Amino acid sequence: MKILIVDDSARNREAAKTFFDTQNDVEVDFAITYEEAVAMMKQKVYAFGLFDLNFPDTTGGDPKPLGFKLAEEAHKQMMEWAVITAGKDHHGFSDTAFVCFCWNYYCGDKDPIEFDKVSETKMTELSKTSPKAWEKIFNAFLRMSGDHLAINVDSRERWFRQMGSMYDRGWPGEAF
Numbered sequence: 001m002k003i004l005i006v007d008d009s010a011r012n013r014e015a016a017k018t019f020f021d022t023q024n025d026v027e028v029d030f031a032i033t034y035e036e037a038v039a040m041m042k043q044k045v046y047a048f049g050l051f052d053l054n055f056p057d058t059t060g061g062d063p064k065p066l067g068f069k070l071a072e073e074a075h076k077q078m079m080e081w082a083v084i085t086a087g088k089d090h091h092g093f094s095d096t097a098f099v100c101f102c103w104n105y106y107c108g109d110k111d112p113i114e115f116d117k118v119s120e121t122k123m124t125e126l127s128k129t130s131p132k133a134w135e136k137i138f139n140a141f142l143r144m145s146g147d148h149l150a151i152n153v154d155s156r157e158r159w160f161r162q163m164g165s166m167y168d169r170g171w172p173g174e175a176f
Contacts (some may be wrong), residue, residue, distance in 0.1 A: 001153070004046045006031045006070060008063055009056040011127040016050075019131035019138070033058055034066045038073055042166055045157045047149055048141065049074050053085035077166045078156055080145060084137060086128045132168075 005016050005028055029044070031037035034057045041049075048151050051074075053067040067083040074081040113171045127133060142149070160166060 001025060001047045001149075002027045002029070002044060004031065004037065004040060004044075005051075006034075006037045006049065006055060006067075007128070008032050009052070009128070013131045014155040015127075015131045016134045019134040023138075028163050032056070033061065034070055035059075037070055041073060041077065041079070044076075045077075045160055045166070046079055047153045047155060048080035048082070048145070050137065050141075051081060051083050053083055070143070078152060080141075080149065080152070082137070082141060084128070086101040 003020070003026060005013065007016070007030070013032075017030070018030065020026050029040055029046075031040055033055060036059075037049075037051075049070070051067045051070050054063040054065050055067070057062055057066060067085070071081045071083055115119050156166075
């Protein structure tokens with residue numbers, strides 16, 4: 001399974017790497033910028049993407065809220081995704097990792113849904129600098145996606161091999 005993680009924080013990427021290195025059959029690529037992530041998505045079929053909410057558009061740029069813009073690119077390829085952010089919530093946890101919205105195959109042509117509505121996992125109450133936060137997010141995503149994730153990836157990989165480009169279905173609904 002190939003996963004794309006986009007986060008401009010070196011500490012967050014290191015925590016994610018620490019967790020995913022313990023997972024068999026999981027290959028993770030990391031991107032820091034929007035430009036880098038889009039280029040990677042054109043070269044490889046990812047099972048899903050975990051995107052920070054804010055990151056730079058290009059190297060040396062300032063962070064901007066590009067997570068949902070990148071999610072639109074992922075959605076065009078039928079790539080499942082979650083936008084993950086960290087900040088204080090109304091319970092007072094600082095630097096808490098939580099998922100805002102996600103899209104998976106079951107959403108069909110519907111707009112993205114709130115992660116908490118389809119997952120047993122609420123906010124993790126752990127910082128994204130903790131490998132345990134990435135573990136909880138990953139496991140919740142797998143529970144939500146179910147068996148269809150492998151079927152989706154297999155179908156998109158066949159398309160890529162035969163057509164020489166990524167599948168692009170366009171964005172079915174309103175943009176964020």
